[in-house]
Amino acid sequence: MSFKIIVLAKQVPDTRNVGKDAMKADGTVNRAALPAIFNPEDLNALEQALRLKDAYPGTTVTLLTMGPKRAAEIIREGLYRGADGGYLLTDRAFAGADTLATSYAIAMAIRKMKDYHLIICGRQAIDGDTAQVGPQVAEKLGLSQITYAEEIRQIKDGKITVKRRLERGVETVEAKLPTVITVNGSAPECRPRNAKYIQKYKHAKTITEKQDAAIDYTDLFSNRPYLDLQEWSVADVSADAAQCGLSGSPTKVKKIENVVFQAKESKTLEPTDYNIDELMKELIVNHTIG
Amino acid sequence: MANYFLDTPGLKHHLHHPLMKRIVDLKERNYADRDAFDYAPYDYEDAIDSYEKVLEIVGEICDEIIAPNAEGVDHEGPTVKNGRVTYASGTQQNLDAVRKAGLMGIAMPRRYGGLNFPITPYIMAADMVSRADAGFENLWGLQDCVETLYEFGNEDQRQRYIPRVCAGETMSMDLTEPDAGSDLQSVMLKAAYSEKDNCWYLNGVKRFITNGDSDIHLVLARSEEGTRDGRGLSMFIYDKKNGGVDVRRIENKMGIKGSPTCELIFKNAKAELCGERKLGLIKYVMALMNGARLGIMAQAVGLCEAAYREGYAYALERKQFGKAIIEFPAIYEMVALMRAKTDASRATLYETSRFVDIYKALDDIGRERKLEPEERLEMKKYSKLADAFTPLGKGMTTEYANQNAYDAIQIHGGSGFMKDYACERIYRDARITNIYEGTTQLQVVAAIRHVTTGTYLSRIREYEALAYKPELEDLRQKLIEMTSRYDEAVGLVMEPKDNEYLDFHARRLVEAAGHCIMGYLLLQDANKDEENFRRSAEVYINYGQAEVNKIFSYITCFDREDIGYFKM
Numbered sequence: 001m002s003f004k005i006i007v008l009a010k011q012v013p014d015t016r017n018v019g020k021d022a023m024k025a026d027g028t029v030n031r032a033a034l035p036a037i038f039n040p041e042d043l044n045a046l047e048q049a050l051r052l053k054d055a056y057p058g059t060t061v062t063l064l065t066m067g068p069k070r071a072a073e074i075i076r077e078g079l080y081r082g083a084d085g086g087y088l089l090t091d092r093a094f095a096g097a098d099t100l101a102t103s104y105a106i107a108m109a110i111r112k113m114k115d116y117h118l119i120i121c122g123r124q125a126i127d128g129d130t131a132q133v134g135p136q137v138a139e140k141l142g143l144s145q146i147t148y149a150e151e152i153r154q155i156k157d158g159k160i161t162v163k164r165r166l167e168r169g170v171e172t173v174e175a176k177l178p179t180v181i182t183v184n185g186s187a188p189e190c191r192p193r194n195a196k197y198i199q200k201y202k203h204a205k206t207i208t209e210k211q212d213a214a215i216d217y218t219d220l221f222s223n224r225p226y227l228d229l230q231e232w233s234v235a236d237v238s239a240d241a242a243q244c245g246l247s248g249s250p251t252k253v254k255k256i257e258n259v260v261f262q263a264k265e266s267k268t269l270e271p272t273d274y275n276i277d278e279l280m281k282e283l284i285v286n287h288t289i290g
Numbered sequence: 291m292a293n294y295f296l297d298t299p300g301l302k303h304h305l306h307h308p309l310m311k312r313i314v315d316l317k318e319r320n321y322a323d324r325d326a327f328d329y330a331p332y333d334y335e336d337a338i339d340s341y342e343k344v345l346e347i348v349g350e351i352c353d354e355i356i357a358p359n360a361e362g363v364d365h366e367g368p369t370v371k372n373g374r375v376t377y378a379s380g381t382q383q384n385l386d387a388v389r390k391a392g393l394m395g396i397a398m399p400r401r402y403g404g405l406n407f408p409i410t411p412y413i414m415a416a417d418m419v420s421r422a423d424a425g426f427e428n429l430w431g432l433q434d435c436v437e438t439l440y441e442f443g444n445e446d447q448r449q450r451y452i453p454r455v456c457a458g459e460t461m462s463m464d465l466t467e468p469d470a471g472s473d474l475q476s477v478m479l480k481a482a483y484s485e486k487d488n489c490w491y492l493n494g495v496k497r498f499i500t501n502g503d504s505d506i507h508l509v510l511a512r513s514e515e516g517t518r519d520g521r522g523l524s525m526f527i528y529d530k531k532n533g534g535v536d537v538r539r540i541e542n543k544m545g546i547k548g549s550p551t552c553e554l555i556f557k558n559a560k561a562e563l564c565g566e567r568k569l570g571l572i573k574y575v576m577a578l579m580n581g582a583r584l585g586i587m588a589q590a591v592g593l594c595e596a597a598y599r600e601g602y603a604y605a606l607e608r609k610q611f612g613k614a615i616i617e618f619p620a621i622y623e624m625v626a627l628m629r630a631k632t633d634a635s636r637a638t639l640y641e642t643s644r645f646v647d648i649y650k651a652l653d654d655i656g657r658e659r660k661l662e663p664e665e666r667l668e669m670k671k672y673s674k675l676a677d678a679f680t681p682l683g684k685g686m687t688t689e690y691a692n693q694n695a696y697d698a699i700q701i702h703g704g705s706g707f708m709k710d711y712a713c714e715r716i717y718r719d720a721r722i723t724n725i726y727e728g729t730t731q732l733q734v735v736a737a738i739r740h741v742t743t744g745t746y747l748s749r750i751r752e753y754e755a756l757a758y759k760p761e762l763e764d765l766r767q768k769l770i771e772m773t774s775r776y777d778e779a780v781g782l783v784m785e786p787k788d789n790e791y792l793d794f795h796a797r798r799l800v801e802a803a804g805h806c807i808m809g810y811l812l813l814q815d816a817n818k819d820e821e822n823f824r825r826s827a828e829v830y831i832n833y834g835q836a837e838v839n840k841i842f843s844y845i846t847c848f849d850r851e852d853i854g855y856f857k858m
Contacts, residue, residue, distance in 0.1 A: 192351055195344045195392035195405055199329035202343055224328065 002058030003155065003177075005049045006110060008121035008134070009042040009063050009078065011071040015126050016040075023258075036070065038077050041122025043190035045183040048152050049120050050082045050191065056155065060084045064109055066094055066102060072206045075229050079201040080193035085226070087113070088206055091233040096246030099128070103136030105244055108237040110141060118160070119180045123148060131182070138180035145180040146173055150187045206231045294418040295342075295349030298595065299822045300633060301414050303815065304640040305341060310410065313644060314338070316651035317408045327400045341411040347391050348415045355387045356422035363423065363548035364715050373536030375503035375550045377429075384426050385458075394433050395456030398440060402448060403456035409650065410643045413588045417639070420592025421599075424719040425546035427592065429501050431585045435461040435508050438578045439527065441653075442565035447527065451506055459505035463578055464496045464528075464554060471498070472732060474510065474571055475520040479556060481511035490526060490563060492534070492556040502552025503537050505530050508578065509561060510570050524570040526561040534559025545718030579727060580676070583684045584646060586727045587639045590684075590691035593720045594632040597694035600713045601628055601701040608703075615701070624701060626829045628694045630812075633826035635687040637811035638804075642683045645676035675749065678740035679807075685733035686804040688724035695720040731797070738796040741780055746803040747773070753810035758817050765816075765831050769809045772835050775842045776802040782845055791850055798841045805834035 013034035015022070021033045046061070053059040063078040063086035065071050075086030089109050097105065110119065119138075124131035131147075138145035146162045150170065153161040155177070163172050165184045203220055205213070206229040210221070221227055234241050242248060269275040283289045295301055314337045321337075323330035331337035359380030366378040377385070388394065396412045398404025412434075420427035436455045440448055455461060470476040479494035492511055496502070507528040514522035528535060534557055541551040565574055602625050605616035615621045652661060652669040661669065698713040699706035706713050724730045740746050750773050758766055779802060783795045809831045815823035 192355075192387055192391040193347045194390065195347060195396075196329045197392075198343045198347065199331070199340045199405075202340070220332065223325075226328075 001155070002056050002060075003052060003117040004115055005052060005059060005061045005118045005120060006113060006116050007042070007046050007049045007061055007063050007078065007083065008106060008119065008137070009046065009065045009074050010039045010122075010125045011036050011065065011067050011074045012039045012125050012127040013037075036073070038074055039122055039125045039127075041124060041126075041183060041185050043122070044185060044187040045120045045122045045181075046078055046081060046083065047188055047190040048149070048181070048183055049118075052118075052152060052155070053082065062086055062113070064106065064113070065089065066097075066105055066109075068095075069206065069208050069231075072209060072229055072231075076201060076204055077193070079204060080198045081191055082194065082197060085230075087230045087232055089232050089237065090206075090208075091244075093234045093241050094245050096249060097244065098249035098251035099130050099132035099136060100250060101244055101246075101248035103133050103140055104248060105234075105237065105239055106133070107137050107140035108239040109232060110137070112232070112237050117177045119143070119178070121180070121182055123182045123184050134180055134182035141180070143178055143180050144175045145182070146175055147182045148184045149181045150184050152181070201227070203227050204229050292353045293346060293349040294352040294421060295345040295414075297349075298418075299819070300636045300815075301345065301417070302342065303819055303822065304636070305338065305345075305411060305414065307640065307644065309644045309648070310338065310408075313408050313410065313647040313651060316648065316655065317406065319655070323400055323406065330400060330406070341407065344393075344396075344405070344407075345411060345414055345418075348393060348418055351387050351391060351393075352418045352422035356384050356419060356426055359384055360423035360426070360548075360715065361712070363425065367547045368540060368550040370503075370537050370540050370550070370552075373538075375537055375540065375552065377550070378548055381426060381429065381548050384423070385429065385460075388430055389458035393430070394458045395436060395452065397434070398436060398452050398456055402440075402452035404452070408647045409584070410640060410647050413584060413639065413643045416585055416588035417592045417595070417636070420589040421596045422592075423548065424589050424593050424596075424716075424723075425548035427585075427589050428546060428549035429460060431589070432461045432463070432501055432504065434581050434585055435463050435506075435578065437581055438463075438508060438525075438574060439506075439564060441577060442525070442569075442574050443527070447562070447564065451527065451529075455506065460501055461506050461508070462499055462501045462504035463582070464499050464502065464507050464509040465575060466498045467495060468497045472729070474575065475523075476518075477510050477512060477523055477571070479509065479511040481513040481524060481526060481561065482515075483513075487560075490561045492526060492528065492559040492561050494556050495538075496552075496554040496556070498541070499552045499554055500549055502540075502550065502554045503530075507535070508564065509556075510575055511561075513563075513567055513570070520571040521568055523572075523575075524567045525564040525574040526570075527564045528556075528559055528561045532560045543722075545715070545721055547718075580646075580680055582727045583680050583733075584639075584643060586723055587635075587642065587680075587683050587687045590687040590720070590723045591632070591635045591639050593691040593716060593723065594628070594635050594687070594694045597691070597698040597713065597716050597720070598625070598628040598632045600711070600716065601625055601694070601698035604698075604705075604711070604713075605701050621701060624697050626825070627833060628697055630826040630829035630833065631690040631694060633815065633823060634808035634812055634830050635683075635690050637815055638679070638683045638687060638808055641807075641811055642676060642679040645672045645679060649673040649676055674745060678737070678745040678749070681728070681733040681736035682740070682746070682800055682804050682807070684728070685724070685730045685737065685800065686808065688720075689730060691720040691723050734797045734800050737800045737803075738792070741796070741799045741803055742784060742792070746807065747777060747780075750803075750806050750810060753807075753814070756814065756817075758813060762813060762817055762827070765809075765813055765827060768831050768835050769806060769813065772802075772809065772831075772838045773806050775838050776806055779842050779845045786850060788850065790853065794853055794856075795845055795848075798844065802838050802841045805838050809834045 013031050014037045024030045049061045053061055061083040063075050063083050065074045066089035072088050121134045135145055148164045149162045150165040151163040158177050159174050161174050165186050204227045314334050324332055331340050363378040363380040368375050368377050395404040396407045400406045416431050419430055481490050481492050483490050509526045509528050511526055512522050513524040536555050538553045538555050605621050605625055608615045649669045649672040695717040699717055702713055812827040812830050816827035
């Protein structure tokens with residue numbers, strides 16, 4: 001029993017290590033000042049896919065990412081950890097997409113990939129924090145969806161069993177394949193990059209990257225076809241340009257506000273376990289933490 | 291997020307040493323693997339690029355997993371129950387990470403599942419792992435036992451065992467016993483051959499065995515009944531799957547607490563002979579120990595680095611009398627010297643690993659075809675240098691690891707004496723490095739003949755003859771002076787032809803040679819990379835010159851008759 005798994009991954013600015021120059025004066029993200037990283041929860045998603053590959057030999061894991069040319073790095077990062085291949089959706093016409101236009105483009109790409117049993121992605125990306133793309137992709141493809149997944153337990157008789165992490169507990173659900181799963185950050189961390197895979201795939205490049213960089217090893221690509229990373233444009237996935245990128249995005253940013261946290265009130269508590277427990281509950285309930 | 295490979299310029303610097311070209315060409319047999327293995331390099335540049343990428347993975351795992359686990363592992367430690375060892379939970383996480391990252395069997399040929407890396411990049415990984423957690427370096431570093439199995443085992447054994455190690459199984463070398471520590475000739479563990487079962491059985495006790503519950507053991511045992519010396523000992527492979535070895539207890543140690551040090555009971559443990567009978571100690575263990583000593587040097591360098599960083603960071607952050615304590619001469623001198631000793635130790639480590647790399651690669655080629663006469667000469671040259679540099683380097687670097695750890699605590703003041711800071715763990719961890727795999731005193735015994743036969747001096751003269759930038763000429767002159775003092779001191783000690791007198795001053799002479807060598811190595815580093823090494827070259831040569839003068843003065847003022855006063 002083996003499966004074809006698609007992992008949706010996004011390259012994001014590393015908002016976890018924010019310096020003073022992380023935001024521009026107009027309130028937008030200064031992408032140049034932040035390193036581009038693999039969206040953390042997409043790494044949790046990749047790990048779930050790779051565990052299925054370990055458990056069901058013959059299973060393949062293919063990454064799908066949308067972004068500028070440099071987002072090919074995401075595919076390589078996946079390959080270094082054990083994925084089998086990947087596609088980069090890249091086209092000027094995809095730029096400026098909100099979640100609706102993004103999920104449209106991704107759904108079109110998945111339609112083109114045709115053959116799959118499972119689509120796994122992170123719950124949300126750390127740049128937009130919407131958690132909408134996974135569910136929207138499921139809707140557009142007419143598939144069921146399991147969100148907040150923490151652990152994929154098993155696949156048996158065409159059904160997948162998944163543990164979900166919810167606000168006040170866990171629940172275990174079952175779905176028929178194919179389905180879309182969005183993985184929570186509480187799922188196990190992704191395995192490290194592997195020494196053999198990094199040596200095997202370090203030369204993997206998209207056509208654009210090959211054109212941009214001087215290629216030292218001319219016979220390398222002819223002998224090792226797995227080093228060719230596929231780029232897909234709007235036309236490649238037969239998408240309607242009007243539904244892509246900025247023109248396909250009804251979301252408009254109305255206003256951006258700079259919020260400066262200030263201490264307005266303070267409370268003094270006796271340092272007892274009870275008081276700490278109560279304070280934690282209060283902070284969780286009013287969403288200060290958690 | 292730091293990356294231990296990227297934040298330590300010395301590593302990349304040494305990876306690009308000119309001798310690496312020769313090493314990689316030899317190791318890769320002119321890149322013959324590239325058609326058979328999808329992860330083999332195309333050429334020299336591609337190989338170096340691969341080493342860097344893999345070392346970046348190591349650097350990331352060190353920073354994100356191994357270092358954060360170090361404190362917990364130190365507190366929790368391993369436990370033993372029903373004869374089996376359970377690692378601390380952090381140790382288990384570390385092992386999972388290095389296995390998944392494919393960092394086992396790094397130096398083994400690809401046909402057995404290894405990465406076919408030279409020893410130098412492998413040792414760089416050890417340097418980083420040790421900086422993250424010196425105790426974990428023991429477990430991970432024991433993978434180099436497989437080198438001995440590869441060199442001396444037969445093809446069938448190689449095929450059965452090496453892929454398992456590359457896939458992540460652990461190893462141990464079971465040498466010492468309650469009455470056989472430094473003196474391994476007295477090993478008594480009994481190996482008896484059974485005609486009926488066509489295998490060997492081991493019976494007896496081993497003590498102080500690092501990672502003694504490993505999957506695959508190399509065991510030194512007495513195969514020749516009635517013998518009492520080293521010539522009656524052979525090397526065996528014991529596979530844990532066969533059973534017969536239990537862990538009776540694990541030692542409660544001062545440091546490297548995550549690494550289980552075991553007492554093992556062998557009860558009719560089935561084993562197979564590795565290599566030829568009777569060569570166990572005199573050939574195989576000697577090879578094993580040389581590799582292990584290089585590993586301990588790497589451990590020492592990692593500890594030097596860790597101690598320096600802890601001390602430096604605290605000195606920057608701690609304010610007294612209205613300013614950061616790093617601004618006081620007493621503190622900045624200490625920090626600068628820690629940095630210089632770290633850089634000097636690292637330079638010596640990689641100089642040694644390059645020597646080992648060349649002669650081992652040639653030795654391995656010699657198993658496939660007859661070496662050309664010039665190749666044989668090259669192998670002999672580097673084998674001798676490796677032989678000379680290993681004990682000197684092990685002795686010097688492990689003492690520096692201790693000195694740096696001591697100074698790191700001193701910089702922390704009272705806080706350093708508390709369990710709250712990493713420096714106290716580093717201090718305890720460093721303490722074993724100048725003891726195991728041969729104490730510093732025993733390194734001196736191995737090194738002194740290279741003082742008396744002139745191996746060190748002729749190498750120093752080669753360094754002296756290299757071209758240096760004009761602004762480094764003052765330093766070179768100091769080193770020339772140091773060398774002549776060293777040479778003179780050697781002459782004075784050898785003149786009476788009195789072995790006890792030579793032994794009495796041996797450590798001083800080996801250290802003086804060490805200061806000259808380390809000084810020149812740092813001079814070469816500074817010549818190539820002014821920004822990262824000039825400061826350490828200046829500081830170290832200043833320090834080394836004073837030390838050599840002290841040694842010289844001690845020897846010239848010493849009356850040979852006075853040895854009597856020292857005899858207790």
